[in-house]
Amino acid sequence: MTLLAHAIAAAPPALVAPDGLRGRPLAWSEAGDLGLWATEWAPDLKLERPDALEHHRLVERICAAQPCLPVRFGTAFATSADARASLDKRAAALHEALGRVAGKSELALTLLWRGAAVPPATPSAAGPGRQYMEARRAEFAAREARRARAESMVETILAELATERQFVWHETCTSENVAVSLAVLVPTQLVHERKADLERVAAGFADVTAVLNGPWPPYTFARID
Amino acid sequence: MKELTAEDTSLLELVDRLLNKGVVLAGEATISVAGIDLIYLGLNVVLAAVETIEKTQERRAS
Numbered sequence: 001m002t003l004l005a006h007a008i009a010a011a012p013p014a015l016v017a018p019d020g021l022r023g024r025p026l027a028w029s030e031a032g033d034l035g036l037w038a039t040e041w042a043p044d045l046k047l048e049r050p051d052a053l054e055h056h057r058l059v060e061r062i063c064a065a066q067p068c069l070p071v072r073f074g075t076a077f078a079t080s081a082d083a084r085a086s087l088d089k090r091a092a093a094l095h096e097a098l099g100r101v102a103g104k105s106e107l108a109l110t111l112l113w114r115g116a117a118v119p120p121a122t123p124s125a126a127g128p129g130r131q132y133m134e135a136r137r138a139e140f141a142a143r144e145a146r147r148a149r150a151e152s153m154v155e156t157i158l159a160e161l162a163t164e165r166q167f168v169w170h171e172t173c174t175s176e177n178v179a180v181s182l183a184v185l186v187p188t189q190l191v192h193e194r195k196a197d198l199e200r201v202a203a204g205f206a207d208v209t210a211v212l213n214g215p216w217p218p219y220t221f222a223r224i225d
Numbered sequence: 226m227k228e229l230t231a232e233d234t235s236l237l238e239l240v241d242r243l244l245n246k247g248v249v250l251a252g253e254a255t256i257s258v259a260g261i262d263l264i265y266l267g268l269n270v271v272l273a274a275v276e277t278i279e280k281t282q283e284r285r286a287s
Contacts, residue, residue, distance in 0.1 A: 008248060036250075052243050072247040086250045097248070108242075110234050181238065211234040219242035224249075 003027060003038035003083050004047075005075040006058050007068040007217075008094055011035050014065035021054055031084035034094055036071070037062050038083065047074065059217045067102035069094065069222040093224035100166075101222060105188045105215035109198050111153060111180040111208040113146070147172060150179045153205055157182065160201045161194075169220050179208050183220040191215045 004021060013028045013035055020026035020039030029036045039058075052073050059070045077083040087094065126134060150172035158168060163184060170182040186194040195212060202210030 005250060008250075052240065056239060056243055070247040072245075072249050073243040075250050083250075090250070094248070108238050110238055112234060178234075209231075211231045211238075213235050213238055216239070216242070219246040222246065222248050 001079075002041040002043050003029065003036070003077045003080060004041040005036055005038045005071040005077065005083070006055060007037045007062045007070050008087065008098070009035055009037065009062065009066045009068040010095075010098060013037070014062075016062055016065050020058065021051055026058075027080070029080045029083040029087075031087035032091060034087045034091060036083050036087060037068070038077070041076065056217075063105075063217040067098055068217070069097050069101065070217045070219050071222075090224055097222055097224050101185065101218040103188055104167075104185045104218060104221075105191055106218045106220055107184050107186055107191065107194060107198060107212065107214040108216065109157070109180070109182045109184070109202060110178060110211045110213075111150070111182075111202065111205065112177050112211065113179050114207055114209055116176070143173075146179070149207070153208070154180055154182065156204075157198070157201050161197060167221070185218055185221045186215075188215065 006020070006026075011030050011033050013030075016026065016037070018026050021041070022039075022045075025040045027038050027040050029038065037058075055073045059068070062068050063070070077086065154170050154172065157180075158165070161168070161184065163186075167185040168182065169184075170180060172180050174181055184194070184198070191214070195214070198212055199210065202208070202212070
C-alpha cells in the first residue's frame with residue numbers, strides 16, 4: 001500500500017473526517033511529536049487532474065483542524081515506516097516551519113497588466129537593419145520599464161502592509177500577462193482585514209488588474225531549509 | 226497576448242502552489258507516483274487551465 005502525502009502536523013492528530021483522496025482512508029503516520037496525514041493509496045491507481053484539487057481541499061480541511069504544513073502534491077511513500085523515517089530526518093526543520101505558519105493563512109495577489117507593452121515606434125526612414133535593431137532595443141526597453149514598474153508596485157505593497165519580509169514572497173513579470181505574483185502570510189483571524197488592505201493598495205495601480213485569492217493553506221511558506 | 230481572466234489566474238496560481246510549493250519530503254518520490262511522471266501530470270493540469278483560457282477566448286470572439 002502506498003501513502004499519498006497531504007500535510008504534516010504536530011502530534012496528537014486533530015479530529016479530521018476519515019475520508020482521504022477519492023474517499024479512500026485518510027491515515028496518520030506518527031514519528032516522535034510529528035505526524036503525516038496521507039491517503040492510503042493503491043500503487044496501480046493513476047493520479048488524475050481532479051486529484052490535485054481534491055488534495056487542496058483535503059489540505060484545507062486538515063489546516064482548519066490544526067496547524068499544518070502542506071506537502072507538495074504527488075509525494076508518496078511505499079510504507080508508513082518510510083514516511084516516519086522521512087519526518088524523523090527533517091524533524092527540527094519541520095518544527096521550525098510549523099511554528100512559522102501556525103495560526104496563519106496565505107493570501108495570493110496577482111497583478112495582471114492591462115493590455116500589451118507598446119514599444120515606441122522606430123523611424124521609418126531607417127534601413128531594414130537599423131529598423132530591426134531599433135525595434136529590438138525598443139522591445140527590450142519596454143520590457144525593462146515593465147519590470148521596474150512591477151518592482152515599484154511590490155515596494156508600495158510591502159510598505160503599505162508593514163509585514164515582515166519573511167512573511168512575503170513575490171515574483172515579477174513571470175509571463176507577458178503577469179506583472180506581480182505575491183503571497184503573504186497573515187494571521188488567520190485578520191484575513192479579512194488584510195484582504196481589504198491588499199484590495200485597497202492594488203486599486204491604486206491604474207495599469208494592472210488585481211486578482212486576490214485565499215485564504216489558502218500556507219503552501220508558499222511551508223518550505224524547509 | 227492572451228488575456229487572463231480572474232478565474233484563469235486563480236486556477237493557475239493554485240496549481241502552481243500544489244505542484245511547486247509545499248514541503249518536499251522525498252525528492253525521488255515527488256518525481257513519480259504509481260509510475261506517473263509528475264512533470265506530465267503538471268503539464269496536464271496546466272493544460273486544463275489553458276483549455277479554460279482558450280474556451281473563454283472563443284466565447285469572447287463569438
